[in-house]
Amino acid sequence: MIELDTTQAADVAVVRPLGRLTMVHAADLREVVSGAVQDGRTRVVVDLGDCEFMDSSGLGAVIGGLKQARQAGGDLRIAGLQPQVMTVLQLTNLDRVLRPYGSVAEALRDD
Amino acid sequence: MPTATESRAAVLTAVDELARLRSLEMLDVLRRGPEERFDRITRMAQQLFGVSAAAVTLVTDRVQVHKSQHGPMALGDGPREAAFCDHTIRDSAMLVVEDATEDERFATNPSVVGSPHIRFYAGQPLEGPGGHRVGALCLVDDRPRHFSEAEQGLLAELASWVQRELDRTAELDSAARVQQALLPRRVPEVAGYEVAGMCLPAGSVGGDFFDWYHAPDGQLVVTLADVMGKGLPASIIMATVRAVMRSTTRDGDPGQALTRAAATLHEDLERTGRMVTLCHARLDTVAHELHYADAGHGLMLLVRADGSAHRPQDGGLPLGVLPDQTWTEQVVQLQPGDTAIAFSDGLLDLYDGTLDSLEQIADVVRDCVDATHLVDRFTVLARRLGVRVDDVTVVAVRRTT
Numbered sequence: 048m049i050e051l052d053t054t055q056a057a058d059v060a061v062v063r064p065l066g067r068l069t070m071v072h073a074a075d076l077r078e079v080v081s082g083a084v085q086d087g088r089t090r091v092v093v094d095l096g097d098c099e100f101m102d103s104s105g106l107g108a109v110i111g112g113l114k115q116a117r118q119a120g121g122d123l124r125i126a127g128l129q130p131q132v133m134t135v136l137q138l139t140n141l142d143r144v145l146r147p148y149g150s151v152a153e154a155l156r157d158d
Numbered sequence: 159m160p161t162a163t164e165s166r167a168a169v170l171t172a173v174d175e176l177a178r179l180r181s182l183e184m185l186d187v188l189r190r191g192p193e194e195r196f197d198r199i200t201r202m203a204q205q206l207f208g209v210s211a212a213a214v215t216l217v218t219d220r221v222q223v224h225k226s227q228h229g230p231m232a233l234g235d236g237p238r239e240a241a242f243c244d245h246t247i248r249d250s251a252m253l254v255v256e257d258a259t260e261d262e263r264f265a266t267n268p269s270v271v272g273s274p275h276i277r278f279y280a281g282q283p284l285e286g287p288g289g290h291r292v293g294a295l296c297l298v299d300d301r302p303r304h305f306s307e308a309e310q311g312l313l314a315e316l317a318s319w320v321q322r323e324l325d326r327t328a329e330l331d332s333a334a335r336v337q338q339a340l341l342p343r344r345v346p347e348v349a350g351y352e353v354a355g356m357c358l359p360a361g362s363v364g365g366d367f368f369d370w371y372h373a374p375d376g377q378l379v380v381t382l383a384d385v386m387g388k389g390l391p392a393s394i395i396m397a398t399v400r401a402v403m404r405s406t407t408r409d410g411d412p413g414q415a416l417t418r419a420a421a422t423l424h425e426d427l428e429r430t431g432r433m434v435t436l437c438h439a440r441l442d443t444v445a446h447e448l449h450y451a452d453a454g455h456g457l458m459l460l461v462r463a464d465g466s467a468h469r470p471q472d473g474g475l476p477l478g479v480l481p482d483q484t485w486t487e488q489v490v491q492l493q494p495g496d497t498a499i500a501f502s503d504g505l506l507d508l509y510d511g512t513l514d515s516l517e518q519i520a521d522v523v524r525d526c527v528d529a530t531h532l533v534d535r536f537t538v539l540a541r542r543l544g545v546r547v548d549d550v551t552v553v554a555v556r557r558t559t
Contacts, residue, residue, distance in 0.1 A: 070387060070388065077431075102548075103384070103386040103387065103433070103435075103503075104386060104387050104388075106386070106433070107386045107387070107431065107432065107433050110433060110479055111431050130512075131511075131512065134512060134513055137456075138454075138456040138457070138503075138513075139435055139454035139455075139456065139475075139476055140454045140456070140473055140474060140475055140476075141454065141475065141476070141479065143475065144475065144479060144480065
């Protein structure tokens with residue numbers, strides 16, 4: 048399941064995958080992020096605080112969202128990673144393009 | 159005495175029947191027992207038509223087998239001669255018998271005269287590979303009934319659903335055979351070294367592969383890759399990545415080879431929204447050096463003869479993430495008794511799925527006498543797991559002397 052929160056700011060979308068982010072929900076995540084970016088919400092934060100497991104399909108969907116947000120002149124950031132998700136990110140070296148933030152608030156801070 | 163024409167016809171029929179039986183075998187549905195994908199269709203058909211039973215039957219050389227059935231009337235497998243469906247498969251059209259007692263072909267049939275007292279039958283033939291009719295989706299009732307054109311259309315539609323399920327099995331199986339053929343067949347001979355590998359897809363086909371071959375300069379090239387995702391879509395990308403990697407053999411440096419392959423593949427990966435993690439290596443048996451480049455794969459262990467283990471962590475991004483990336487080669491020295499092993503994350507799932515499994519994997523390496531033994535251990539472990547959630551691939555290179 049994917050929750051979408053658009054209350055932060057006009058150009059911000061906080062996307063929250065709940066539970067396991069695998070092949071089953073990867074397409075949903077792509078769709079939600081894609082929809083948000085098309086609506087002009089080009090600063091996307093994927094809040095992974097409630098995501099205890101992510102496989103390569105899930106990771107692929109997040110990277111797909113990152114590309115889309117950057118193409119639209121924005122960015123996609125990830126926050127609140129659980130240990131397994133952090134491991135997957137580090138193992139694939141994708142933490143170099145997708146820097147993990149501690150919380151949604153930190154991810155939204157300009158730096 | 160049969161005439162020459164009759165004899166020829168009998169031979170032709172026998173040949174056809176053999177082809178039909180082979181077609182049925184190729185479907186590989188006979189010995190699998192009940193399958194939900196067929197059961198849901200017979201359940202729906204029985205309720206939709208309100209008949210005593212709906213079934214998917216398969217006609218072998220001697221018997222009629224009920225692959226799936228639903229309804230208050232229990233249909234038993236039985237001799238082919240007495241089976242309604244044996245008549246159905248003789249023609250491509252639907253067979254409808256509104257009242258079996260009124261039909262000379264069936265009036266004396268044991269299941270009409272006796273239990274389960276079939277009166278009504280409608281069956282649409284099902285085909286195996288090559289278009290041979292191998293069975294039927296049929297409806298049976300213990301009362302005569304009229305079967306309207308609209309009802310016939312509905313039964314034909316349900317049968318095409320069963321047909322799609324049968325086709326899917328056959329198609330996946332042939333895809334699996336093709337994919338298996340893309341894996342190395344022989345173990346390369348490398349003096350002073352042992353090499354072994356295995357690849358077990360979670361389903362019929364998968365996105366993992368390994369490859370090895372001798373480059374023009376005689377060095378052994380080894381690749382292991384994991385395409386994001388599973389099943390057929392991943393397997394298409396797997397075949398592409400393998401071919402592109404093979405085209406880089408003239409690049410002596412694995413980093414350059416990977417950089418070149420990534421540039422070629424990037425657009426395809428971008429468009430299909432796929433990423434690939436990959437480990438590409440070259441073995442220099444003169445200097446005893448393993449040159450390798452890592453694209454976000456990270457799952458490689460170097461287990462030294464003294465038992466110490468270490469995971470190199472100096473790779474680049476996976477393929478398909480950002481354009482114009484470069485990868486650089488790393489070098490490790492191999493001493494006698496040292497083993498380098500690369501594997502897909504599916505191997506971690508055979509343990510607890512986290513990086514803590516690395517220590518257990520290193521233990522297996524320490525415990526094994528040679529590379530083949532080592533890979534066999536993981537194969538046994540992977541096979542023991544009834545349902546694998548991910549493809550499992552392992553390649554091991556061990557210096558012996």
